[in-house]
C-alpha cells in the first residue's frame with residue numbers, strides 16, 4: 001500500500017497536470033467494515049461497524065466561477081468530468097460525479113445555498129469498487145466535510161451523515177440505512193461503533209482482538225447490489241412488519257426480542273417473508289451478544305456469532321451467493337480462524353475473518369487455494385486497521401516532501 005505522503009504528492013502532481021494550478025487542501029475519508037448487525041439498519045436494530053484505514057483521498061481548490069471539475073485517478077479513462085452549479089441533476093454519463101452533485105444538492109438545502117462557487121477536485125482511493133466496503137459513502141462524506149470547510153459552514157457531523165444517506169435514498173433511489181455513512185463520518189481509530197439506529201445513540205467499543213486481526217477477503221465477485229434486489233429485501237421486511245403489527249404494537253422488526261419472536265412468527269404466512277424477519281430479529285440478538293463478547297474479550301464467542309450471522313444471511317436472508325459462501329467456508333476450515341462472515345450488503349463483495357496473526361500468511365494461502373478451487377476466481381486479502389472517520393489531512397503548504 002502507498003504511504004500517505006506518496007498519495008498526497010501524486011494527488012498534487014495529477015491536479016497540476018489536469019488543472020494547471022495547485023490544489024489547496026487534502027482530505028481523507030475511510031471505508032468501513034461491519035463486524036456484525038447486517039441488513040438490520042433499516043429494521044430498527046443494532047449495528048457494529050468500524051471505519052478502516054483504506055479509503056478515499058481528495059485534493060480541492062475553489063474557483064471563482066460556478067463550474068465544478070472532477071477527476072478520479074482510479075477512473076482516469078473518464079477524464080475530467082465537468083458540470084455547473086446551475087445543473088445538479090443526475091446524469092448517468094457523469095458516473096461517480098453524481099455523488100458529488102447529490103451531496104451539493106442536500107448541503108445547499110440546509111445551508112441556504114451556501115455552495116455558490118465551483119471547485120476543482122482530484123480523488124484517489126484504495127477501497128476496491130463494488131466490494132461492499134462503502135466506497136460510495138466514503139466519497140459522500142469526503143465531499144460533505146470538504147464543503148463545510150470551503151464554504152465556511154458548520155453543518156454538524158451527524159447532518160453530513162444524513163446528507164450522505166439522502167444521496168443514496170433520494171438522489172439515487174437505493175433505500176439503504178444509515179450505517180455506512182455513520183461508520184465513516186463518526187469512526188475513530190481502534191474503536192468499533194455500537195449504534196442503535198433508532199435513536200442514533202452509540203458507544204465506542206475498543207476494537208481489540210489480542211492475537212487476532214480482522215482479515216478482509218474480497219471475493220472479486222462484483223457486488224451486484226442492484227437497487228431492485230436491496231430494495232426488495234426492504235419491502236419483504238416491511239411486509240413482515242405489517243403482518244406482525246396486526247397482533248403486536250411494534251414499530252420495527254427489531255423491536256421484537258428473539259424470545260418474543262417464537263410467539264409471533266406464525267402470524268407471517270409466507271415462509272420466505274417469515275425467514276426474512278427471522279434473520280433481522282436473530283441478527284439483532286447476535287449483535288447485542290457480540291458487543292458484550294467483544295467488551296469482555298471473549299473472542300471465541302464473538303467468532304461463533306460471526307459464523308451464525310453468515311449462516312442466517314445465507315439461509316434466511318439469501319444475500320450471500322456462491323462466491324461469498326465459498327470464501328467464508330474456506331475460512332471456517334482454517335484452525336487459525338475464530339469466525340468469518342460476509343460484510344456489507346452481500347451478493348458478492350467482501351467477507352471478514354478473525355485470524356490469529358501468527359498464522360496469517362499460511363491461512364491466507366489456504367483460503368485462497370480453496371476459494372480458487374471452488375469458484376475459479378482469485379481473492380484479494382487486506383489487513384486494514386480500524387481507523388478515523390472523515391477528516392482534513394492538511395493544507396497543501398503543510399504537506400511534507
Ligand code: GAF
Pocket residue numbers: 034037038039040041042176177178179180344345346
Ligand atoms: C449496505 C447499506 F448501505 C447499509 O445501509 C446496510 O443496510 C448494509 O448494506 C447491510 O447491512 O451497505
